[in-house]
Amino acid sequence: MRGFLTDSDHPNYATVAADCGINESLPSAERFHKVTNMQPIISISNVSKTYKGGFQALKGIDLDIRRGEIFALLGPNGAGKTTLISIICGIVTASTGKILADGHDIVQDYRAARSKIGLVPQELTTDAFETVFDTVSFSRGLFGKPRNPAHIEKVLRALSLWDKRNNKIMTLSGGMKRRVLIAKALSHEPQILFLDEPTAGVDVELRRDMWNMVRDLRETGVTIILTTHYIEEAEEMADRIGVINGGELILVENKAELMRKLGKKELLLHLDQPLTSIPSSLAAFDLHLRADGHELIYVYDTQSERTGITTLLRGLAEEGVRFRDLETRQSSLEDIFINLVKDRT
Amino acid sequence: MNIHAIRAIYLFEMARTWRTLLQSIVSPVISTSLYFVVFGAAIGSRITEIEGISYGAFIVPGLIMLSLLTQSIANASFGIYFPKFTGTIYELLSAPISFVEIVVSYVGAAATKSIILGLIILATAALFVPLRIAHPIWMLVFLVLTSVTFSLFGFIIGIWADGFEKLQIVPLLVITPLTFLGGSFYSINMLPPFWQTVTLFNPVVYLVSGFRWSFYDQADVPIGVSVAMTLVFLSLCIGIVAWMFRTGYKLKS
Ligand SMILES: Nc1ncnc2c1ncn2[C@@H]1O[C@H](COP(=O)(O)OP(=O)(O)OP(=O)(O)O)[C@@H](O)[C@H]1O
Numbered sequence: 001m002r003g004f005l006t007d008s009d010h011p012n013y014a015t016v017a018a019d020c021g022i023n024e025s026l027p028s029a030e031r032f033h034k035v036t037n038m039q040p041i042i043s044i045s046n047v048s049k050t051y052k053g054g055f056q057a058l059k060g061i062d063l064d065i066r067r068g069e070i071f072a073l074l075g076p077n078g079a080g081k082t083t084l085i086s087i088i089c090g091i092v093t094a095s096t097g098k099i100l101a102d103g104h105d106i107v108q109d110y111r112a113a114r115s116k117i118g119l120v121p122q123e124l125t126t127d128a129f130e131t132v133f134d135t136v137s138f139s140r141g142l143f144g145k146p147r148n149p150a151h152i153e154k155v156l157r158a159l160s161l162w163d164k165r166n167n168k169i170m171t172l173s174g175g176m177k178r179r180v181l182i183a184k185a186l187s188h189e190p191q192i193l194f195l196d197e198p199t200a201g202v203d204v205e206l207r208r209d210m211w212n213m214v215r216d217l218r219e220t221g222v223t224i225i226l227t228t229h230y231i232e233e234a235e236e237m238a239d240r241i242g243v244i245n246g247g248e249l250i251l252v253e254n255k256a257e258l259m260r261k262l263g264k265k266e267l268l269l270h271l272d273q274p275l276t277s278i279p280s281s282l283a284a285f286d287l288h289l290r291a292d293g294h295e296l297i298y299v300y301d302t303q304s305e306r307t308g309i310t311t312l313l314r315g316l317a318e319e320g321v322r323f324r325d326l327e328t329r330q331s332s333l334e335d336i337f338i339n340l341v342k343d344r345t
Numbered sequence: 346m347n348i349h350a351i352r353a354i355y356l357f358e359m360a361r362t363w364r365t366l367l368q369s370i371v372s373p374v375i376s377t378s379l380y381f382v383v384f385g386a387a388i389g390s391r392i393t394e395i396e397g398i399s400y401g402a403f404i405v406p407g408l409i410m411l412s413l414l415t416q417s418i419a420n421a422s423f424g425i426y427f428p429k430f431t432g433t434i435y436e437l438l439s440a441p442i443s444f445v446e447i448v449v450s451y452v453g454a455a456a457t458k459s460i461i462l463g464l465i466i467l468a469t470a471a472l473f474v475p476l477r478i479a480h481p482i483w484m485l486v487f488l489v490l491t492s493v494t495f496s497l498f499g500f501i502i503g504i505w506a507d508g509f510e511k512l513q514i515v516p517l518l519v520i521t522p523l524t525f526l527g528g529s530f531y532s533i534n535m536l537p538p539f540w541q542t543v544t545l546f547n548p549v550v551y552l553v554s555g556f557r558w559s560f561y562d563q564a565d566v567p568i569g570v571s572v573a574m575t576l577v578f579l580s581l582c583i584g585i586v587a588w589m590f591r592t593g594y595k596l597k598s
């Protein structure tokens with residue numbers, strides 16, 4: 001399968017969006033600078049949800065989504081991610097709280113709010129008997145836009161669905177259905193795009209294409225909010241990350257900041273001579289031996305006042321342990337995430 | 346007003362009709378023809394006339410009503426139930442479209458189909474019996490009012506139902522008996538007095554009677570009462586739909 005956007009011979013989504021007037025035609029860095037000063041595109045205050053039966057799925061969520069960013073919502077199964085997205089999109093009614101989408105109250109001014117939003121749901125829910133082209137055109141109409149076959153064609157081409165335009169949806173594979181859902185969400189040129197676990201059940205190639213598409217969309221000024229269970233993806237894709245667990249937003253942070261603040265780092269020492277055990281004088285350090293004693297790993301906290309690196313290196317010198325090379329590595333978001341969720345439960 | 350959305354839903358629903366042409370149009374026509382054969386030929390040979398109208402012609406308005414009621418309910422209930430069943434309702438709920446617009450488009454499409462169907466059955470009937478339409482405008486008024494009212498009723502059932510059984514049960518257990526007992530095939534004046542009174546609690550009686558009046562200028566109940574009862578039922582359905590949407594009944598959690 002061909003990439004959505006990587007292939008320069010073919011129309012890509014960036015041009016689709018540009019042609020259709022979504023593009024703000026500013027270089028992304030400049031635009032990013034500009035947008036950070038603007039009002040948030042989505043503003044969520046004190047949103048709670050108690051489902052019938054008494055289960056509280058969301059507890060007083062406060063969150064601002066910045067214009068033009070990619071925001072990743074991370075959380076374990078049942079954390080409340082889909083509930084939050086469904087409330088913003090109007091599918092579920094919030095029990096308390098207020099949400100503004102591009103300044104419009106999602107309840108009182110739902111028409112203005114919703115017409116700006118596109119949603120790719122978590123479940124693969126599609127029509128069966130309609131053709132791809134018809135179902136995508138239908139979505140555009142539903143969102144109040146006049147017919148525009150040229151735009152639909154561009155979206156379908158960008159998603160490699162053009163060849164399938166006259167196929168009934170039920171004859172498509174799961175990955176293609178997922179793309180049909182994306183096409184439907186993009187059919188009305190939304191400024192805000194929600195992707196609820198878009199890569200669940202999607203192969204590696206399509207996943208990569210999807211992330212390329214997300215980046216290109218962002219280039220055209222679309223704000224993207226996604227949920228994913230693949231933490232590497234949030235790490236790779238997002239500008240900011242929110243961690244949600246048990247209906248509470250535990251933290252919201254710039255990705256880089258989050259990694260810096262909460263990240264433990266590893267210091268890896270490649271030893272000249274293998275060690276059989278860690279010298280007892282260094283027992284106070286969090287040390288591990290690896291690769292048959294050829295590698296020594298020290299885990300330290302970048303946030304703490306003293307990392308202990310100097311003391312460790314001095315101690316090693318006193319023990320006569322020599323090393324050929326050293327490297328440091330940031331612990332992954334996954335480690336951070338697991339720590340955070342573990343701490344709370 | 347989101348005209349594009351109304352248009353999109355309406356055309357989507359009508360496309361479903363054309364796609365399922367056989368079951369939506371052809372099968373009611375066939376079953377109506379069968380009614381003519383069975384009732385018209387078999388019974389009609391014994392009851393030659395009711396109130397001066399040949400039996401075959403007498404049952405035409407009732408037969409059309411029978412199809413209008415069942416088809417309006419079936420179409421509208423299925424139209425809104427199916428997206429709930431498949432989950433595609435998410436799109437409807439997240440779209441910038443008001444509840445009124447949703448109702449107008451779904452009910453409009455279901456009613457359109459019923460009206461077309463009613464006219465087709467009328468044309469089919471004309472092949473079997475000589476027809477006369479005394480009040481064509483009123484005939485159309487009843488046709489449209491009944492189609493809209495029962496499409497609304499079907500819409501309510503579609504939202505209420507959370508399984509295919511529930512979808513079937515109201516038409517099967519309520520509508521069909523009421524229609525058969527509603528004077529489609531006989532004049533209620535032919536019943537013993539006690540049953541005549543009981544029959545007056547059957548709303549279908551007013552529809553059939555009014556509709557038949559528009560054909561033959563003869564009615565079991567005064568025409569004004571027929572119109573009033575139809576409007577009462579229509580308002581009732583509108584009220585229920587309004588309530589459902591205000592509360593998000595069975596649509597939103
Ligand atoms: N309609 C509903 N009625 C009652 N409870 C519900 C309903 N929908 C969701 N819940 C509950 O609310 C909680 C949050 O669900 P939600 O779907 O928002 O989680 P999620 O973070 O999207 O999880 P996942 O990663 O598995 O998709 C869960 O415990 C779920 O069981």
Ligand SMILES: [Mg+2]
Nearest residue numbers: 081082083122
């Ligand atoms: Mg979810």
